[in-house]
Amino acid sequence: MQDAASPAPIESALLNEATGNTIRHGYFTRAGGVSEGIYRGLNVGLGSSDERGNVMENRRRVAAWFGLPLERLATVHQVHSPDVVTIGADYDGARPEADAMVSATPGVVLGVLAADCGPILFADPDNRVIGAAHAGWKGALTGVLENTVAAMEALGAQRGNILACLGPSISQASYEVGPEFVERFxxxxxxxxxxxxxxxxPGHAMFDLPALTIERLRQAGVRAESLGLCTYPDSERFFSYRRTTHRKEPDYGRQISAISIREI
Incomplete structure (x- = not known):
């Protein structure tokens, strides 16, 4: 494996403004990983055909950025569902089928993977409850965002205190869809x-997934922002499923967005 610089994730001004030193988060790019070729950089996708050793080392580096071991990085088997799981102190590394996680447990990292879909990180800093959701068009339409907020409330969060930020995802300028897609919405x-x-x-349209995501977050009663970063044109920083498809490449990597409650 070829070594690289440490990961340097992008952070949300909204989340940093309110969470201070109690909660740490990062929207990781391709920078700081050991994968090579079409997976160059920090590919954390276990579902990719990248060498597993590279993927695990990349995941270890993400956890280490939070000051935690790999075993404390929680991810799920994402299936474009509205389903949310709660991660507690007994987290054992399982990856159930779901597309969001919530936790009130310090010392565990919640991570969602994406390569065009929207990664959303949530925090209620006052009540020390966090969440992370993966929302493509299907998850956004079927309620994964609202379900994440409700699951946070079940852990003691207050809806009016919850902050949410949408990370790098495909923008309207790069997301062409067919008429049946529009009809469904x-x-x-x-x-x-x-x-x-x-x-x-003719007959097609350009879909603004980020705008829909932010609209649904705000309608759910949380304060929300978007980083405004598109994955499709920025091949240096981001993996993109749609870009890979258009280039007829055999596979693609996944970046991760993650959040954790600091231990006191």
């Missing part, structure tokens, strides 16, 4: 037509 809510703009391809 408009059938759910006619107002969702506003998240689609005309495409250069």
């Amino acid at each position: 408009v059938a759910e809510n006619p107002d969702y037509q506003r998240f689609f703009a005309p495409s250069a391809t």
Whole structure:
């Protein structure tokens, strides 16, 4: 394995402003990993065909950025669902099928993977409850964001105290969809037509997944922001499923966004 510099994740001004030293978070890029070739950098995707040793070393580096061992990095088997799991002190490394996690336990890192879908990190700094969600179009439409907020409340969070930030994800300028896609959203809510703009391809549209994500977070009663970073054009910093597909590459890596409550 070729060594590289330590990871240097992007941080949210909103989360930093309110959480201070009680909660730490980071939206990790490709920087600081050991993977090579099409997976170059910090690929943490166990579902990729990258060498497993590289993936595990990259994951170890993410955990180490939080000052914790690899065994305390919690991730799930993401399936584009609205399902949320609670991570406690008894976390044993299991990866159940789900797309979000919540915790009130210090010393564990919640991490969600993405390569165009939206990674959202949540925090209620007053009550020391955190969450992390993976929201592609399906998860956003079927309620993974709202379910994450509800699961945080079950751990003692107060909805009005919850902050949420959407990390690097595909933007409207790079997300072309077909007419059946638009119909599915408009059938759910006619107002969702506003998240689609005309495409250069007849009958197609450009979908604004980040805008939908932020809208649903705010409607859920939390204070939300977006980093405003698109994964598709920025191949130096981000993996992108859609870019990989357009380039006809055989596989792609995944970046991670993670959050943890500091131990006192």
